[in-house]
Amino acid sequence: MSENVIRSLSGIVYILLLIGATLYSDWTFQLLFLFFLLTGVYEFSKLYRIPLKTAVIATVFSLLVFYLIRTNSDLSGLLLIGLPFSAYLIADLFKNKLEIKEASYIKILFLSGYILIPFLILLQLPFLSNTYNPFIIIGIFILIWVNDTFAYICGRAFGKHKLYEKISPKKTIEGFIGGFIASVCAACILSIYFQYFTVTTGIISALILSLFGTIGDLVESKFKRQAQVKDSGNIMPGHGGILDRLDSVLFAAPFIFLMYQILL
Template sequence: MKIRAITGFFFIAVLIAVLLGGALIFVPFFALVAALCAFEFYKMVATETVRPLRWIGTIAAFAVAAAVGCVQLGHLKAEQLLWALPFIFVVYISALFRKTPNPIQDISFTLTGFIYAAVPFLFFIALGFVQGDYNAYIPLGFLILLWTNDTGAYLAGRSFGRTKLFERISPNKTWEGFIGGVVLAVIVALNLQQYFGSLERWEWVVVALIIGVFGTLGDLVESMFKRNLGVKDSGNILPGHGGFLDRFDGLLVAAPLVYLFLKLV
């Protein structure tokens, strides 16, 4: 528990420093996180008969995430992102030259890892620029609400948890914990406008609701993957916390939806 607490403290401190450090730190850092999450996914699914093209997928994850950041910074035009499409054909063609028993599975897992573990970070990076110029407080508020939801769910689940949420996927999650996480996230959201500005109070509340619901579903989706693959953690780079995919599982589903909501309003 002590190691977990120390790791968590430094992990949060680094993320806050990155977000407040400006766009030129924010973009490459989260492009790297996208690549690490994709790499962890490929490592997690790899077996003797399943061999995803992990380096192609990992490099593509970093390159596309960095390119999205460059578009937001004005260094690239949006249509230039179309150059990422050949990645799909590179995966297909590369599989021709590999002597593996299941090339279709290899291709499928490579593309799935990119879509599941990397694409959501494109939206998270774009969140920093959703109002035009870089604004650290929107992605920072997102992470605070994500952490708050996790904390509220843990505390409420430990104290009042009785009714299982998805027992076959995650036996420890309960409806009471889910509701507690959403409630605490909404309470924090009601105060973010006062300190962060950037969004109206009701917008922060809607963001909290999206994170509370879909962040939990993102957590369950990763649990489903890990249970199916028979692994406890996606990696061991963060002592006591597992891998980057374990730490950002809630973001993977919630970030695209929060971005779309903010673009619409």
């Protein structure tokens, strides 16, 4: 079986699993994303050389706090760590740091800011209106998938100017623009069928996901370059690891969460 066929089948299974679990119930959604979270923690721990025992303790503590306070507290406090850390990672993209030398407590901060908090935000997003709304998550992923697909197509067809060649040689400015335009068009279509998704929130979501999703892909590419690996894992044949599939939406999650807190 060719690599393209394996990649396509793996991608279809991933999409069907994500949409099916999200639509079926809030519990199947949470179980699937908790599995993604644990897998992402494992992959990042290997990438960033974090002792697995330390990563497990940080993860269990974060999940306990999250589920204890989510029904009684405003979880917008997650943004107090998530947004500044995202800003730090953007600045870090432009540093010529190709080795992992941070102290253990700094590595835990990276695990929290880059993996745990974005995943906790994703777990909370469908519950913003205090009832489970699966279409918030599905809408976000549709926009991400449309952006990635058309960025690839437009980049292959028209790409001449590199976006950030040092980190990701294949990404182009033309691909980024094509992905953004396609995601805006998709957002306008979704606004017809998804009640919570107005044209305004759709276009802003497309902008956030295109911009910060692309940055998130670059951030993970830098982590992989530092670790000298091609993929974050091998759980998805032809695609790599969970972080290879979710790097865009994880990095964009705090910004999407902030936007929905303001507009919904």
